[in-house]
Amino acid sequence: MSTARPSMFQRSRSANPKEQLIHVLLLCCALVSILTTLGIVVVLLRSAVYNPGPKTAFFEEVSLGEFLTDTRWKPVERSQLSPEADQGHFGIWPLLSGTLMVAVIASLVSVPTGLGAAIYMSEYAGPRERSFLKPVLEILAGIPTVVYGFFALHFITPMILQPVLKHVFGIEIGLFNVASAGIVVGIMVTPMIASLSEDVLRSVPRSLREAGYALGSTRFDVSMRVVVPAALSGILAAFLLAFSRAIGETMAVTIAGGHKVLFSVNPFEEMRTMTGYMVHQSFGDNSADSIQNKSIYAIGLALFVITLSINIASQWILRKFREVYQ
Amino acid sequence: MVTFIETLRSPIERKAMATSPTTVLRVPPAVAGVDRDMDMSQHPAAITARGMNFYYGENQVLFDVNLTVPERSVTALIGPSGCGKSTFLRTLNRMNDLIEGTRCTGEVLIQGQNIMEPAVDVVLLRKHVGMVFQKSTPFPKSIFDNVAYGPRVAGERNRAILADLVESCLQKAALWEEVKDRLGESAMALSGGQQQRLCIARALATNPQILLMDEPASALDPASTSRIEDLIGELCANYTIVIVTHNMQQASRVSHQTAFFFEGNLVEVGPTTQIFTSPSQKKTEDYITGRFG
Numbered sequence: 001m002s003t004a005r006p007s008m009f010q011r012s013r014s015a016n017p018k019e020q021l022i023h024v025l026l027l028c029c030a031l032v033s034i035l036t037t038l039g040i041v042v043v044l045l046r047s048a049v050y051n052p053g054p055k056t057a058f059f060e061e062v063s064l065g066e067f068l069t070d071t072r073w074k075p076v077e078r079s080q081l082s083p084e085a086d087q088g089h090f091g092i093w094p095l096l097s098g099t100l101m102v103a104v105i106a107s108l109v110s111v112p113t114g115l116g117a118a119i120y121m122s123e124y125a126g127p128r129e130r131s132f133l134k135p136v137l138e139i140l141a142g143i144p145t146v147v148y149g150f151f152a153l154h155f156i157t158p159m160i161l162q163p164v165l166k167h168v169f170g171i172e173i174g175l176f177n178v179a180s181a182g183i184v185v186g187i188m189v190t191p192m193i194a195s196l197s198e199d200v201l202r203s204v205p206r207s208l209r210e211a212g213y214a215l216g217s218t219r220f221d222v223s224m225r226v227v228v229p230a231a232l233s234g235i236l237a238a239f240l241l242a243f244s245r246a247i248g249e250t251m252a253v254t255i256a257g258g259h260k261v262l263f264s265v266n267p268f269e270e271m272r273t274m275t276g277y278m279v280h281q282s283f284g285d286n287s288a289d290s291i292q293n294k295s296i297y298a299i300g301l302a303l304f305v306i307t308l309s310i311n312i313a314s315q316w317i318l319r320k321f322r323e324v325y326q
Numbered sequence: 327m328v329t330f331i332e333t334l335r336s337p338i339e340r341k342a343m344a345t346s347p348t349t350v351l352r353v354p355p356a357v358a359g360v361d362r363d364m365d366m367s368q369h370p371a372a373i374t375a376r377g378m379n380f381y382y383g384e385n386q387v388l389f390d391v392n393l394t395v396p397e398r399s400v401t402a403l404i405g406p407s408g409c410g411k412s413t414f415l416r417t418l419n420r421m422n423d424l425i426e427g428t429r430c431t432g433e434v435l436i437q438g439q440n441i442m443e444p445a446v447d448v449v450l451l452r453k454h455v456g457m458v459f460q461k462s463t464p465f466p467k468s469i470f471d472n473v474a475y476g477p478r479v480a481g482e483r484n485r486a487i488l489a490d491l492v493e494s495c496l497q498k499a500a501l502w503e504e505v506k507d508r509l510g511e512s513a514m515a516l517s518g519g520q521q522q523r524l525c526i527a528r529a530l531a532t533n534p535q536i537l538l539m540d541e542p543a544s545a546l547d548p549a550s551t552s553r554i555e556d557l558i559g560e561l562c563a564n565y566t567i568v569i570v571t572h573n574m575q576q577a578s579r580v581s582h583q584t585a586f587f588f589e590g591n592l593v594e595v596g597p598t599t600q601i602f603t604s605p606s607q608k609k610t611e612d613y614i615t616g617r618f619g
Contacts (some may be wrong), residue, residue, distance in 0.1 A: 087562070126426070176579050179350060215476040216453035225479065230466050239407035 044304060046129075047297035058294040062090040067298065071263045073290045075281070082155070090295065092302060094263040098178060098271035102253050105182025105267060106189060106246040111239055113186075114193025115228075118235075122201035123223045134195065149255030152184035157256070162267075171268065176258025179267040184256060185249050189242040196241065199235025201227055233321035240314035244307040250275035263288040274299050357579050359559035360400060362598040363583045368540065369396030371435075372536055372566035373418060378432035380413055380422070380590075387413050390591045391432070393585055395536075400558060400567045402577035405587035406618065411570050414537050414587065419455040420448045420569065436536070453480065456529035460541040462521035464513035469496075472524055474511045477534035491531055499527035500557050519550025526557065530565075532543050537561065539569040543576065557579050576613055578602050586610045 043201070046277030059067070061078070070091025078088050119136065121130050123316040157173075157180040166172045173179075204227045212226040228235065259280065278296050288294040336610065369420070373395040380388035389412045395401045397401050403411040414502040420441065422428045435585040441451055450599040453476070465472050473492040474482075482488060501523040505516070513524055522542060529537060539558075556582045558567060571577050577584055578598055585595040587610070594607045605611045612618055 016505065206395035207459060207461055207463045207465075208465065209460060210421065212425065212463070212475075214419060214452055215458075215479065215528065216449050217479050220450055221479045225475070226465055 002090060010014075012179025023160050041304070044297055044301045048301040049232045055184075055289055056292070058298040061291060061294075062298075066090060067092055073261050073277075075295050077291050088291065090291075092274075092299070094261045095272060095274045095277050095299060097265065097290055098253075098257065098273040099247055099270065099275070101178045101267060102182045102185055102244040102249070102257065102273055103243055103266065106186035107239070107243055109183055109237045110190040110193050110242055110246075114190045114242070115197055115239075117190065117194035117234065118197035118201055119223050119228070121198045123227060125218060134198070137191040137194055137298050141188075141195070143188075145188065145249065145251040146255065148188050149183045149252035152180040152252060152256035156183055164213075164322035165268070173256070173268040174270055176256065176260075176270040177268050178257055178271045181257035181273075182255040182267065184252050185246045188249065188252065192245060193238050193242045197231075197235050200231040200238070233317055235236075236317040236321075237314040240310050240317070244310035244314075247310070248275065248303060248307050250279060254279050274303055344459075349356050354433075354575060357559035358554050359562055360580055360582060362578075362582060364396075364399065364597065365411055369399060370395070371395065372397040373568070375418075376435070378414070378417065378430065378434065380410070380417060382425075383427045388417075392594060394593055395566060395568055396583070397474050397566050398562060398564065399582040400562045400569060400580055401583045401585060402581035403568065403570045403585050404572075404577050404613070405593075406613065407572075409587040410590040411585075411587040415570050416569060417442075417519060418536070418538055419452045419457055421444070421452075421457065422468050423448060435471070441614045445474060453532045454532035454534055455536045455538060456532060457538045458522070458525050458529055458540070458542045460544055462525050462545070463520060464516070464524055465519050466512065466514055469513050469516070469524060470509040473482040473527050473531050475528060480532065482581055491497045492527075495527040495530045498561065499523045500529055500553065500560075501527055504600075517550075519553060520545050522546060522550070522554060523557065526554075526561075530561075536566045536568070538544060539567065541570055541572060544572060551576070574602075586613060 046052075046057065048058045050060070057130055067090055070089055071093045072089035072091050074089040074095045076088040101165045117133075125133060131185055153175065157177060158173055160182055161177070162173060165173055208226055209222055209228060212222040217225070254276040257273055257276055259276075260270045261272050261277070262269055264271060268325055281292055281296050284292065329376075330474065360485060371394045372519045373393075375391055376548075378388055378391040379386060390509045392411075393414075393570045394403075405411045405414060408442060416422045416442075417430055417437075422430070430442055433442055435441075436451075436455065439446070465475065470489075470492055473495050473551075477488060477491055482491075493502060496505060501520060504520060505524075513521065516524060522545075526537075526542075543554045555576060557568065563566060569577075569580065581598045583595065584598045584601040586593045586601065586605075586607075588609055594601065594605060596606075601610065602614060605614065
């Protein structure tokens with residue numbers, strides 16, 4: 001009997017089909033996001049760089065050199081018939097300048113406030129305050145961005161920017177402007193910076209803080225001279241992630257930033273951003289094969305490249321400059 | 327009575343000594359600069375703790391501790407883990423303030439002032455009472471910036487003054503010769519023993535009168551430990567040192583005075599030779615002869 005019976009602990013290949021099914025299902029879940037990313041990259045490249053079918057891709061009609069150097073963006077079909085003045089222009093700079101302006105203004109707002117909030121939560125607040133503050137900040141990060149857009153349009157511009165600029169500097173500005181979009185995006189990414197930075201500040205070992213206090217430091221000395229420098233790489237990575245988030249932000253800047261395609265560094269101008277252009281163009285009634293439609297993919301690819309490089313840079317900084325504590 | 331010192335001897339030696347009618351008990355050689363038979367009563371007090379009780383929440387960990395630390399001497403605090411010696415040390419620069427829910431009663435006089443009073447500026451106190459920790463804690467900065475940290479926090483900006491101060495402190499900590507050519511390099515690259523001497527130099531840079539050491543050599547190899555012990559012998563000419571140690575040989579080598587803590591009570595305090603050769607309390611004797619702890 002004992003010879004006929006398989007060992008009690010022997011693994012049988014078909015023993016647990018349920019376990020195998022779960023294994024496969026979970027693997028599929030993991031693959032979804034990877035495959036989606038790949039799919040997006042393929043679609044972007046097909047419409048922007050090279051189309052194997054009968055249609056042409058964006059960069060087969062417009063040179064990369066023109067895209068990167070021309071400072072005019074006028075997406076109309078090029079034809080032999082129209083005069084030179086009416087020819088289309090496809091330089092990314094007007095849209096890129098709007099996007100970078102928003103991201104820079106957003107950083108000016110969010111870096112000091114986000115870092116300040118992080119230092120407060122990690123160095124100043126008691127455990128009870130912290131357990132209240134952090135979830136509240138994270139809720140702030142969950143507000144739909146369209147709400148922020150209208151907040152900028154109906155509060156920041158008319159209630160703050162316009163009166164302040166008019167009475168203090170005597171400048172009149174329009175309802176749509178890059179400054180309000182940048183400020184509101186800054187408010188939007190502040191919780192992200194605060195939360196990520198607080199995590200890295202808290203990971204600085206307690207012994208380092210005690211050493212700082214033992215040398216006659218105030219709380220502020222310990223925060224700024226010991227804890228922040230020790231966590232600098234993580235803080236920088238948080239800044240970069242927030243910057244890339246600000247670059248990709250769409251809804252709020254489309255609402256508050258305005259519609260004018262303009263190459264400028266004046267924050268009080270109405271300027272369209274890259275994402276704003278994509279939204280606007282996709283609502284148009286251009287045919288799928290038109291240059292306007294293809295330009296969406298070119299801009300999309302440019303955005304993808306920018307945010308991807310920033311994210312890679314932040315990962316690299318994290319790994320390269322992290323202080324290792326025992 | 328088998329004293330601690332005897333436990334260090336070989337059994338044959340011990341037998342010979344036991345049979346000898348004139349047994350002379352000798353403690354292991356002290357480091358240079360430490361006189362273990364010094365008459366403490368002749369020295370002015372640097373620290374006087376009176377009736378000190380300490381609580382973590384509801385849990386009392388120190389009971390009515392009275393201890394006087396003479397100026398320019400080394401006092402070793404010994405006792406088993408959890409006996410309260412580290413807690414006592416950390417009240418001397420109010421380091422326990424950083425831990426929530428702690429409370430302290432009684433008084434600790436330093437230069438005639440009760441440092442337990444709420445009006446005391448702990449930042450000034452800690453400049454006066456430096457501290458070195460068990461784990462070396464160099465900041466992730468250069469060697470120079472580590473030593474210059476304290477003076478800079480205190481507002482010193484003059485580069486020449488800082489450079490002089492850094493050199494003299496590194497010399498006092500017996501580290502200057504090893505690092506003088508690489509002051510700009512990261513302190514994290516130093517060895518464990520060097521890092522600990524750097525922390526001592528950094529503590530000296532705030533110009534303290536008192537130096538607290540919480541097991542400063544327990545994470546170091548024997549050679550580095552012996553350098554730290556020699557350094558303690560040199561420093562006690564100018565500084566008052568209180569050291570917590572688990573290593574009783576170390577306590578006997580480096581200290582003028584030894585205090586034995588047990589379960590939150592200060593059981594016995596006296597000149598180091600006396601504590602290690604003829605302790606008056608049974609508990610002390612049991613501990614130093616290794617019967618528990």
